[in-house]
Amino acid sequence: xxxxxxxxxxxxxxxxxxxxxxxxxxxxxxxxxxxxxxxxxxxxxxxxxxxxxxxxxxxxxxxxxxxxxxxxxxxxxxxxxxxxxxxxxxxxxxxxxxxxxxxxxxxxxxxxxxxxxxxxxxxxx
Numbered sequence: 001x002x003x004x005x006x007x008x009x010x011x012x013x014x015x016x017x018x019x020x021x022x023x024x025x026x027x028x029x030x031x032x033x034x035x036x037x038x039x040x041x042x043x044x045x046x047x048x049x050x051x052x053x054x055x056x057x058x059x060x061x062x063x064x065x066x067x068x069x070x071x072x073x074x075x076x077x078x079x080x081x082x083x084x085x086x087x088x089x090x091x092x093x094x095x096x097x098x099x100x101x102x103x104x105x106x107x108x109x110x111x112x113x114x115x116x117x118x119x120x121x122x123x124x125x
Contacts, residue, residue, distance in 0.1 A: 004100025008058075011051045014106070015044055018093040027085035035076050054109055055102055069117055078121040083114040 005011060019040070023029050032038050046063065053061040072078065090110045094103050 002097065002099040002103075005055060005094075005098050005102040005106060008048060008052050008056070010098065011055065012044070012048045014093060014097055015047050015051065017097065018090055019044070019047075021089045021093060022086070025085055025089060028082050028089075031072070031076060031082070036072060051106070055106055066117070066120060069121065073121045078118070080118055083118045087111060087114045 003010075005014065019032070022032055046061075049061040050063075050065060052058050069078070087110055091107050094106050094110075098106075
């Protein structure tokens, strides 16, 4: 039996494994490697902060996630297939590593975030 997500270290493992898949993905990998070459040493802790805030109720994320994606959307219009790929990779990574109440919450929140961002990006153009 897999353990649930219970700590920042668990979230960090999830995010690192997730982004390894993202970088290789045919649908969205280019966004992270060509459109906006990511400084992973900076990006990973920020994303871990985001997920720690919404999964473990520890308010360490202080940025505006939408702002970054609006800027990205100007460079490459984000489409449903981008969000579908992102969600598939995120959920599959959660399922590979964890199970339990917080793991289920992570998947539910990811679905909500993906749908909200798709809606907002679609209406930003």
